[in-house]
Every structure is written in structure tokens, then in C-alpha cells.
Amino acid sequence: MxxxxxxxxxxxxxxxxxxxxxxxxxxxxxxxxxxxxxxxxxxxxxxxxxxxxxxxxxxxxxxxxxxxxxxxxxxxxxxxxxxxxxxxxxxxxxxxxGGWLHDALAELLTTGEENYARPDVGHGEKVMVEFISANPTGPIHVGNGWWGSYGDALARVLARAGYQVTREYYVNDTGGQIRTLGLSLLARRAGEPVPEGGYQGEYLASLAPLYDGPEDVTAAGRWAAEHILEGIKATLESVGIVFDEWYSQASIEESGAVDETIALLAEKGLVFEQDGATWFRATELGDVRDRVLRKSNGDATYLAGDLAYHRNKFLIRGFDRVIDVFGADHHGQVASLMAGVEALGVAPGQLEVKLGQMVSLVDGDEAVKMGKRAGTAIDLDTLVADIGPDATRILSLMSTLDQATTFDLASVREQSSENPVYYVQMASARIGGMARKAGEKSVKRRELSEVDLSLLTHDRELELLRCLEELPEVVADAAIDRLPTKITTWVRRLAGLFHGFYHDCPILADEVDPDLAQARLWLVEATRIGLAIGLGLLGVSAPEAM
RNA sequence: GCCCCUGUAGCUCAGCGGAUAGAGCGUCGCCCUCCGGAGGCGAAAGCGCAGGUUCGAGUCCUGCCAGGGGCACCA
Incomplete structure (x- = not known):
């Protein structure tokens, strides 16, 4: 116990x-x-x-x-x-x-990387984390990457903490924006200027010549969206973000689920007609205004589709809990979504919406503006090419979602040795280096049962042990609070303590008592396990050499 | 005007309602016949303001000030 x-x-x-x-x-x-x-x-x-x-x-x-x-x-x-x-x-x-810490060490080592720090706080609850869900109308930007890292790390933490987790990306592959995308693509293909309000990005220019379909804006738009989505997928995979489901908005609409959802709301007397449109009486459920579900041109609004989608998540697919991760620029849609979901019979609290605040970049003294509206968003691809996937992940998980962050590209890139990711990975590399050195010296770890862990009495050793002993609770807290950032904080602390231990507690040097060396080798192994678990939850690699 | 988020060290950020608020970068000092110095040790430097709740508040509540984001028959 x-x-x-x-x-x-x-x-x-x-x-x-x-x-x-x-x-x-x-x-x-x-x-x-x-x-x-x-x-x-x-x-x-x-x-x-x-x-x-x-x-x-x-x-x-x-x-x-x-x-x-x-x-x-x-x-x-x-x-x-x-x-x-x-x-x-x-x-x-x-x-x-100190015995309690030696016991804890033995416990960690016998439990192992696979099973240590798996607190069961989820009790098998079926939870969906929906995140990123950026429109497939262009490459994803750094903000998407930041919030995506959060969603992905949260999913990993929840899974380790006993939840049954599904990661999902909602693909907005329908409606006016797809037609606009198609229009832009066709204009590009014809060598004409992109119409006002269209997508001006260079990515469409390179995509356009490849399109050999009909002059139909919807067909062209869907084709472009599919290709853009492939690019988004590749970008996300490059930073270790993988989804279980890519859920199509078009499939929701085509299934008739939107009409069913509107009908359900109508049964509850929450729908009315006005100005040729169909409205949801959202004010009944705490929203500041009523919302359109079906526009006068017959298109379903985003909200209508989103409600049908959430009904699908909860009532059709049976998730106990859904955590939506949006950017703060989508704050405006939260109240109506909450109102609608509640109207559909989902208990308040089953749907959690996490809003990621804005991310801004500076490059030395130069501000780099973010945001699609400004048209100057930095692609996630560009950032990853610049600083690498590990730095991208750990930087994005150093601050909380609620904190609007600013970070300096120059400090990460040009002084790359000062990057926090290196501090942590250095610990991992040192452990790898030690293993290589041990191999050269033909030093082998004895069986754990034959090693006297109570020889670990140095302050550096004990502090390291205290930290490792905390990991199960850190994972539990990170899951309960939905704060994967806590893992980042812990990993950095562990790395720091390891560096101190490494500095003061030699193992392979000639004058070290062999029994003490054995105990230390196991402490190093425990640290390796801790780093592997922690970095694994963050989606950061634990290199054996740098 | 209304809603959400934030205000902690010079900068970027951590901080479960606990007893002396932490880290990285930057600044200033130390430590390389030592398993990787991309390290270690030390110094200076901080909770926006005012009330309240509590045995105890950076943390919870209210107000004010400041910054960011949002308030569509767009998504």
C-alpha cells in the first residue's frame, strides 16, 4: 500500500x-x-x-x-x-x-514502466476528447498545434488514469465554406483571381492544377478539403498527434441526424420559425439570444450540425463524458452548444468545454501576428520545421490552456541549447550514456532482490526518490484537473533532480562501493522509467543519446 | 455594453486552500585531472489594487484597474 x-x-x-x-x-x-x-x-x-x-x-x-x-x-x-x-x-x-522511499523504489521497479503510475480515477468511464477540428480549408496554425498538444496529452493522461478514451477530430466538410473553397480552387485552376472572401492561400495555388474534376463548386471544395485534410493529418502525425476518429460533418447532415435533432428540440417546444429561418429558443436554457438552426436558404447552421453531432456522441455512441477543446475564438458558440445539449437530455457536466487562449509568437524583437483573420498565421509545419517536434510539444505543454502565451522563436531556435526540452532530454541522454558506459566496463545490474536499496541515503538520492514516488498522484491530479501541464512540471523537476544526483553521486567511477553502485543503477533505472512515462504522456521522445 | 480568460522575478511561465512562493532565460559570482558542463552550486529580484470568506488566501468570493479573446441566417 x-x-x-x-x-x-x-x-x-x-x-x-x-x-x-x-x-x-x-x-x-x-x-x-x-x-x-x-x-x-x-x-x-x-x-x-x-x-x-x-x-x-x-x-x-x-x-x-x-x-x-x-x-x-x-x-x-x-x-x-x-x-x-x-x-x-x-x-x-x-x-x-528512508525505508519508505526504498520500498517505493522497489514498488516502482517491480511494477515497471507499463503499469507504474496508473491510478484508476476514471473507472473505465467512456470519454471522448474532441480537439483541433480545424476547418479543412487551409493548413493548421501554431494555435491549433498548441491546443492540439493539450488535447492529445490530456487524452494520454486520461487513458493512463483509467478512462476509456477516444480522440476525435470533427471535420467541417460541408456548407458554405466548402463551396467557397471550391470556388477558390476553380478560380486558381482557371488562372483567375481568387474571388473576394475566398481563400487566398498559396496552398490552393499548388493544389489547383491537380484537380481534374467537374466545374462544380461543391465537388471541387470537397476534393480540396480532402487533400488539405491529408496535409493536416501528416502535420499532426509529425508531432505525435493521432486521432481515433475523423468524424465528417457531411456524414451527419446526410444521415438525416440534423433534421432528427431539430425535430427533437421542436418536440420540447424549443423551436420556432421566423424570417424564413428555423430558430432554437436557446434563451430558455440560459443563452443570451436565440439561435438559427436552419437558415432561410435551407442550409443547416454550424450549430444545428454541432448539436446533431453531440447528440451522436452522447446518445448514439454512448460516451459518458465529452471534453471539447476549442480555441478561445470559439467562445461565442459555447453557450448555445451547452444549451442545446442540455435540451437534448444530456446532464450538465457531462460536456466539458476547454478553451485554449491565444498563442502569440515573437521572433527576437519582431512580433509575429497570429490568426487566420490577419492572414499571417504561422503554419504549424513551419514551426515544427524550425524548432522540431519535441520542442513544439514541450513548449506547448509548459503553460496552461487558460494562459495566453507568448514565446520567442529566436530563443528556442538560435539558442537551442537553452531550450527546456534539452534540459529534460539531457537527463534521458545521460541515462543512455551511462548504460553505454556500463556496457564498456562490463558492469551489470544484479537482480533487484540481491541489491540493498537502503544504501541510498544521499540527499540527492532521497530527493530523486521522493519525486519518483509522487508520479502516480501527479498523473491522477493531472487527469482530474484536466491539466497535463502538471506532467510537464513534474518531468522538469525530475530531470533537475536527476542532474543533481548525477553530479554528486558517481556510479561507474573506480572508487565507488560496488553495492552502492548497484543500488544507484536501480535508481537510474527508476528515473529512466519515470522519464519514459512522463515524456510519453507529453508526446515527447526520451532519447538515449543527443 | 454583455460574456470568457489572464495579471506572480527584468522576460517567458509553474504553483493541490497550508507553515520560508518555484523553474528556465537574462544579470552577478563560483565548480571541468569528475559516468556527457546541453550540467552543478550560490546571489540579487516578485503575487495589479481594495475589501470579504477562512484557524490559514498567489489560490475561493465581490468590486476596481489593466491586457487578450468573443458577442452572425461564418464556421
Missing amino acids: AMRDQLAEAVHQATVAVAAREGLDLEIRADQVHLERPANREHGDWSTNIAMVSAKKAGTNPRALATLLVAELEAHSPDHVTSVEIAGPGFINFSLD
Whole structure:
């Protein structure tokens, strides 16, 4: 059992015993016991605030309650606990001997890369993460890459945390924009100027001569969209983003699902006709205005298709939960989507919408404007060619989705050695280098059962162990909070601790005690596993050499 | 005007309601007969403002100020 759980159980037992003996109101479940690792080592290895949060209800004061609990805990403390003390306003601090960390190390090593840090917080819940879903009217830009990294890493984290995950890209391959795309393509093919409001991008110019279909704007548009989508797919694969499904909007419309969805809303009295259009009474469900579902020209609106699509996700395909990742520029559609989905009978909360704030780039002193509207968006392809896929992924996962970020291309490119990705990958490469060196020296790891891990007592070793021991909880927190960024933070911390260990704790040097070297070799292996898991969740490679 | 996000070190960003707020870059000092110095050690430097909730607030709530994004029969 994990140390945290052992301590939580012990604290729980202590509250039960004290409550019974003193007649205090102290009802609390073991999984409600809050335990944390104090930042300051003088406060012990673990700490609980239970006396402070329970004192008022129990009709006593924190320190008095803590005193009772500590007496109980001293009599019945888990293995490795060396002292239980009251500190500050009523914290109960546990100090442990190093054995708990050696146990944790053995646990990690026997569990292995495949199975370590797989906290089951999802309980097999079927969740879809829909992300990117950029219109196939042009190459995807850096913002898409940023939000895409988020969606992909979130999917990886959720999968590791016990969710059954599907990654989906919704392809907007229908409607007016496809006709516009077709119009632009045909104009390009005929050597005519692209009409106003059309797509001016160079990618269409190179695509146009390849089109040998009819002079039909829809046919031409679909053809172009398909080709552009292939490019998008290739770009995404280059940064390790792969989808389970590419779901076609046209297929939704052609299936009649849009009409069915509108009919369903109509049954609930939420649809009306006005000015030749069909409207959704979204204001009934908290939206700021009513919304058009079918335009007066007969086309379904994006919203109508999106509602049919979400009905399909929840009610047809049976996802328990859907997480949509959009750019902040799509904020305006969230309220009506939420209203519509609720009207279709999906419980609020089953649909989560994550909005990625804008990403801006600077190149040295020069600002690089983003956004399709400005027409100066940087293609993701261009960025990846510039700084590489690993740097792209880790940079995009260093800040949270909510934070509008700016980053300097020049600092990543020209001073590439200063790039954070190298700091982390250097740790991985050093481990690889050490393995090669060990091979040269014919040093082999002995069986774990024959190695004395308790020889690991150096501060550098213990700090590294503490970090590795936290990974399962970090994965759980990242999944629950939908914050893959927490993995990035952890990986960087692990890399930093490894560099310190590497600096101060030689293994293959001549004067090192062979038994200690063996224990250290296993600690290195554990670090390798931790890095592999962490970087794997981020979609960043863990190179054995650089 | 309304809605969403953000304001933490000179810059770019982390930070589970906990006890002395972290990292990278930049600045200033150290450490290479040592398994990869793309490293390590140290220094200076910070929570926009004002209230509130709480035993405890960078974190939660309200207001203000500032920045970004959104308010279509476009997607």
C-alpha cells in the first residue's frame, strides 16, 4: 500500500478511537484525510491538517485535538514512521525513515514502466476528447498545434488514469465554406483571381492544377478539403498527434441526424420559425439570444450540425463524458452548444468545454501576428520545421490552456541549447550514456532482490526518490484537473533532480562501493522509467543519446 | 455594453486552500585531472489594487484597474 494510504488509514483509525473515547464528533472517511508532503523538510515527510479542519465541528481547538490524535498515532503508527509531532496552528507532522522511499523504489521497479503510475480515477468511464477540428480549408496554425498538444496529452493522461478514451477530430466538410473553397480552387485552376472572401492561400495555388474534376463548386471544395485534410493529418502525425476518429460533418447532415435533432428540440417546444429561418429558443436554457438552426436558404447552421453531432456522441455512441477543446475564438458558440445539449437530455457536466487562449509568437524583437483573420498565421509545419517536434510539444505543454502565451522563436531556435526540452532530454541522454558506459566496463545490474536499496541515503538520492514516488498522484491530479501541464512540471523537476544526483553521486567511477553502485543503477533505472512515462504522456521522445 | 480568460522575478511561465512562493532565460559570482558542463552550486529580484470568506488566501468570493479573446441566417 502506498505510504499516503497507510498514513490516511492510520489517521482515520486515530480519529475513530479518539472520537469514541472522548465523545467527540469526528466523522471523517479515510479517503477524506488530507495528507501532503510539506515543502519544508523540517516539517517532516508527511503532514495532515485534520486537527485544524475538524476542531470546530468537534467542539475543541486544533492543538488540543491534535494532541489527542498524536497520542493515538504514536501508539499505532505505520511502518517507517519515526515521529509524530504537532506544529504551527495544528498540523500533525510525520517523520519517516528512508525505508519508505526504498520500498517505493522497489514498488516502482517491480511494477515497471507499463503499469507504474496508473491510478484508476476514471473507472473505465467512456470519454471522448474532441480537439483541433480545424476547418479543412487551409493548413493548421501554431494555435491549433498548441491546443492540439493539450488535447492529445490530456487524452494520454486520461487513458493512463483509467478512462476509456477516444480522440476525435470533427471535420467541417460541408456548407458554405466548402463551396467557397471550391470556388477558390476553380478560380486558381482557371488562372483567375481568387474571388473576394475566398481563400487566398498559396496552398490552393499548388493544389489547383491537380484537380481534374467537374466545374462544380461543391465537388471541387470537397476534393480540396480532402487533400488539405491529408496535409493536416501528416502535420499532426509529425508531432505525435493521432486521432481515433475523423468524424465528417457531411456524414451527419446526410444521415438525416440534423433534421432528427431539430425535430427533437421542436418536440420540447424549443423551436420556432421566423424570417424564413428555423430558430432554437436557446434563451430558455440560459443563452443570451436565440439561435438559427436552419437558415432561410435551407442550409443547416454550424450549430444545428454541432448539436446533431453531440447528440451522436452522447446518445448514439454512448460516451459518458465529452471534453471539447476549442480555441478561445470559439467562445461565442459555447453557450448555445451547452444549451442545446442540455435540451437534448444530456446532464450538465457531462460536456466539458476547454478553451485554449491565444498563442502569440515573437521572433527576437519582431512580433509575429497570429490568426487566420490577419492572414499571417504561422503554419504549424513551419514551426515544427524550425524548432522540431519535441520542442513544439514541450513548449506547448509548459503553460496552461487558460494562459495566453507568448514565446520567442529566436530563443528556442538560435539558442537551442537553452531550450527546456534539452534540459529534460539531457537527463534521458545521460541515462543512455551511462548504460553505454556500463556496457564498456562490463558492469551489470544484479537482480533487484540481491541489491540493498537502503544504501541510498544521499540527499540527492532521497530527493530523486521522493519525486519518483509522487508520479502516480501527479498523473491522477493531472487527469482530474484536466491539466497535463502538471506532467510537464513534474518531468522538469525530475530531470533537475536527476542532474543533481548525477553530479554528486558517481556510479561507474573506480572508487565507488560496488553495492552502492548497484543500488544507484536501480535508481537510474527508476528515473529512466519515470522519464519514459512522463515524456510519453507529453508526446515527447526520451532519447538515449543527443 | 454583455460574456470568457489572464495579471506572480527584468522576460517567458509553474504553483493541490497550508507553515520560508518555484523553474528556465537574462544579470552577478563560483565548480571541468569528475559516468556527457546541453550540467552543478550560490546571489540579487516578485503575487495589479481594495475589501470579504477562512484557524490559514498567489489560490475561493465581490468590486476596481489593466491586457487578450468573443458577442452572425461564418464556421
